[in-house]
Amino acid sequence: MTQVVLFNVFNGLIVGAFYALMALGLSLIMNLSGVINFAHGGFLAIGGYLAFTLMPYVGFWGGLVLAPILTAVLGLIVERVLVRRLYGRDPLYSLLLTFGLAFMFEDGTRFIWGAQSLPYQVPGWLLSPLSSDYFFLTGYRLFMVVIVALAVAGLFYILNRTRLGMRIRAGTLDLETVSVLGVNVRVLRNMNFGLGIYLAGLAGVLAVGQLGLQPTIGSSLIMPSFVAIIVGGLGSLPGTLLGGLLIGVASGVTTVFFPSATEAVMYVMMAAVLLVRPRGLLGEEGRF
Amino acid sequence: MGSNxxxxxxxxxxxxxxxxxxxLWLPYVGGYMELGSRVxxxxxxxxxxxxxLGYTGVLSFGHAAYFGLGAYGAGMTIRYLVPSTGVGLLVGTLVGAVAGxxxxxxxxxLRGVYFAMVTIAFAQVFYFIAFRxxxxxxxxxxxxGWTRLPIHLGFTTIDILHNPVAFYFLVLAVFAVAVGVMAWLLRSPFGRTLIAIRENERRxxxxxxxxxxxIWISWTISCAVVSVAGALYALLNNFVDPRALYWTQSGDFVIMAVLGGMRSFWGPLIGAAIFVVLQDYLSSQTENWMSFVGLFFVLVVMFFPRGILGIIRRKVAS
Incomplete structure (x- = not known):
């Protein structure tokens, strides 16, 4: 029993790490530009498929490095051509735009790579269990946790220690003042969007190794990311991280005791948080 | 009645x-009765x-939930409880309204994007319940395993099951009542207050x-009416599936409202007509209709943000 619970907690932690990685990107974009990026899941899927396509040429490691970067470049272009025009308008419009993009991405990946699930090979030595007692502790799973941890650490490093990060944080609080102080806000928002999409691409590459490669992978991961943001608190990146991990573990544990409620449990958590603490666990008072 | x-x-x-x-005119433009009812x-x-959205200024992106609840409410009532179209409609509406x-x-x-996000997320609960x-x-x-049933009025029976025109008029009658209530509410002091909130909440x-x-009352009314639509939708198809509750369905409703014109009462009707006909056409022509629907979203947002009636009104004004 302990093993089963541990197994599911660990599983939940990994899924939660995906949610968190995706939700962090969503949060970045939402905090600075007020855009809910519905196409985030589409970017995630593209990241995964790019890694799959690149693998024969650059190998697993090359794909892990290159695919998120290419995805981010696509994100920069989308922001530059489409999303940028909607800043300052009712958030309704950017919502609808990214909603349409999500449709196009999902259908586009289906068109290019087919609707069938594709096999994605991770290096063999990563797949073997590390311990015979804890069979579920394969190298790949630990590896994913390490990569996510590195990515999150990297993100917080950028935000707290670099000039770009400081500008992003300042812009989140008061974009107008940042602009008046001489920062090119257009470039700032563009870079920030790219950073968010990079995280989606990275989550995509990691997720396909675990969940398999199919066009709907994006739309199945985006809703939990929203829940992660709401539970953690809108506007707070540590909150988003916490929210993602929490709902992942909660779903994992629920799988043991009440499998058919696996998906529903995170929404129950969300309702509870909204009732008791509408701003979310780590959200700031009065921001939304 | 003056000319004004x-x-x-x-x-x-x-x-x-x-x-x-x-x-009378639908067959001449290549339509069929079910398509008319669907619109x-x-x-x-x-x-x-x-x-x-248009009259209270609150952005809900989760209306599919209440649409789907109305649909399941109607379908399950007829399937399990009372074999009656009228009772199904009533129960479906109540279920959605109460949930809302x-x-x-x-x-x-909550306001703005946050409201949108929470409504989307809540809608997913019902999707998973229906799915699981x-x-x-x-x-x-x-x-x-159920169908809509003929309506017995005592002196006569209306066969809405086999006669698509009769069913269309049932749909239209329900539509008229629901739309009439909304129009009346919007003209009442309550409706004017909603518009005041939309224009300047702080004031x-x-x-x-x-x-x-x-906002709570407006939200509940909106949910109730959308579940009426959901119940009708179930009757129209003699079938309900979880896709009626999926978040993409919510997006469809929003794009219909925006495409037609959010600031006008009949705008969403025009938007719905265009959207339904377009989707019907695309899905018969290409397997990749989803891409085209997505592209359609992008084009509407980029080029027709005011909606068709909004554009016409501007032209007339200038």
Whole structure:
């Protein structure tokens, strides 16, 4: 029993790490530009498929490095051509735009790579269990946790220690003042969007190794990311991280005791948080 | 009735004449009766959403939940409880309205994107329940094994099951009642207050208007009407499946409202007509219709943000 619970907690932690990685990107974009990026899941899927396509040429490691970067470049272009025009308008419009993009991405990946699930090979030595007692502790799973941890650490490093990060944080609080102080806000928002999409691409590459490669992978991961943001608190990146991990573990544990409620449990958590603490666990008072 | 009144009433008269005469002219433009019923049903849903979106200024992206609850409510009532179309409609509406009323207090204090996100997320709960609760809802395969039933009026029986025109008029009658209630509410002091909230919430608050309470009532009315549409939708298809509850369906309603024009009462009807016909056409022409629908979203946002009626109104004004 302990093993089963541990197994599911660990599983939940990994899924939660995906949610968190995706939700962090969503949060970045939402905090600075007020855009809910519905196409985030589409970017995630593209990241995964790019890694799959690149693998024969650059190998697993090359794909892990290159695919998120290419995805981010696509994100920069989308922001530059489409999303940028909607800043300052009712958030309704950017919502609808990214909603349409999500449709196009999902259908586009289906068109290019087919609707069938594709096999994605991770290096063999990563797949073997590390311990015979804890069979579920394969190298790949630990590896994913390490990569996510590195990515999150990297993100917080950028935000707290670099000039770009400081500008992003300042812009989140008061974009107008940042602009008046001489920062090119257009470039700032563009870079920030790219950073968010990079995280989606990275989550995509990691997720396909675990969940398999199919066009709907994006739309199945985006809703939990929203829940992660709401539970953690809108506007707070540590909150988003916490929210993602929490709902992942909660779903994992629920799988043991009440499998058919696996998906529903995170929404129950969300309702509870909204009732008791509408701003979310780590959200700031009065921001939304 | 002065000429000014007539001018004001003209759009209403045109809409009702076109809708009442639909069975006469639809075949000539290549349509079929089910398509007409579909347009009216989805238009009702989009107009219900617009009650909230266009007239209260609150962005809900989760209306599919209440649409789907209405659909499942109607279908399951007929399947398991009472074999009656009327009771099904009534129960479906109640289920959606009650769910909306209960969820309302949790979300009405939120605004803007946050409100949108929470409504989307809440909608997913019902999707998963419908999807997972196989034994009752039929799960992914949908709720089958029932049909809408002829309506017995005592002196006569209307066979809405086999006569698509009769069913269309049932849909239209329900549509008329629901739309009439919404129009009446919008013209009442309550409706004017909603518009005041939309225009300047802070000022409305300072004037002593209980804003949250108004938004809650508006939200609940909107949910109730959208579940009427959902119940009709179930009757139309003689079938319900979880896709009626999926978040993409919510997006469809929003794009219908925006495409037609959020600031006009009949806008969502026009938006729904265009959207439904386009989707019907695309899905018969290409397997990749989803891409085209997505592209359509992008084009509407980029080039017609005011909607068709918004553009016409601007042209007329200038």
């Amino acid at each position: 009144d007539l001018q004001k009433q003209a759009p209403n008269i045109v809409v009702w004449v076109l809708l009442l005469a639909l069975p 009216v049903v989805l238009a009702l849903a989009a107009m219900a959403l617009n009650f909230l 009323a209960i969820i309302g207090p949790m979300i009405i204090r 609760w196989n034994s009752v809802t039929g799960g992914d395969d949908g709720l089958t 409305a608050r300072f004037l002593g208007i209980p804003v949250d309470q108004h």
